[in-house]
Amino acid sequence: MITRVNHFSIFVLDQDSAYDFYVNKLGFKVHTDASMGPGKRWLTVTPPEQPDLELTLMAIDEGMMFKKDAAEKMKELVKAGTFGFAVFQCNDLMATYEELKAKGVIFKKEPTKEFYGFEALFIDDSGNWFSLGEKKANE
């Protein structure tokens, strides 16, 4: 029986820029930042109140994971906003929306009441999009 998630990956165009976005704008914490040789880096961050869930900020580099052609295509797809990797949660969507907007985070959708809940959509510095929802009273 699978019980928990402890890692998931977000493909990013530039790890330095992603570090700045996730840490300085979203307020995530750096979990592990390890150099894996020239130009290679293992970088994970965690949401402030979920220290055991590591988001791996994966560089899209030519190598074992991506052949040159695949890396280029993947970068184009990420830039184009193809991927939505996660749903984030906050206590108060309006307050979080206003704060992130003030920090320069780009929203594709302003906070909107949907039949399934109150939701906004933002994109990271690479182009990945995320849903941002509000913690429900009974959660």
Place this chain on the structure above:
Amino acid sequence: MPAQDLPKIYLYRRIILAKIFIDEHYAGPIDLNDIAGEAYFSKFHFIRLFKKAYGKTPHQYLTIVRIENAKLLLQKNIPVAEVCYSVGFDAISSFTHLFKRINKVTPSVYQQHQRLRKAEINSQPLKFIPNCFAAQNGWA
């Protein structure tokens, strides 16, 4: 106009400004009464709205910001006493007490753990990477 009569968005902006004020000035002597005053709220109203937005009272939030920043400085091997005063605490005893209550270890033990962890990340990074990812990247 009384704060409660303002459109909701203005209230949010004031609360957010208060939060950003704490984020930027945690190292100094912050008086939360002043922040409430600057936000044009009664103290009670301010605390209630802040807690609704961030899940913590302004005082709890300030403490967490100070402790989190202390952790970052401790990770850089800065002496505990210096860290204590750098993040806005007046006394090492209250800093140590709060730090331990939140993190279950004293600042000096935390610093020691972080030093060892950092050394281990440098010498054996693969211990911190799930093998499937390491293999996929050609690191394993």
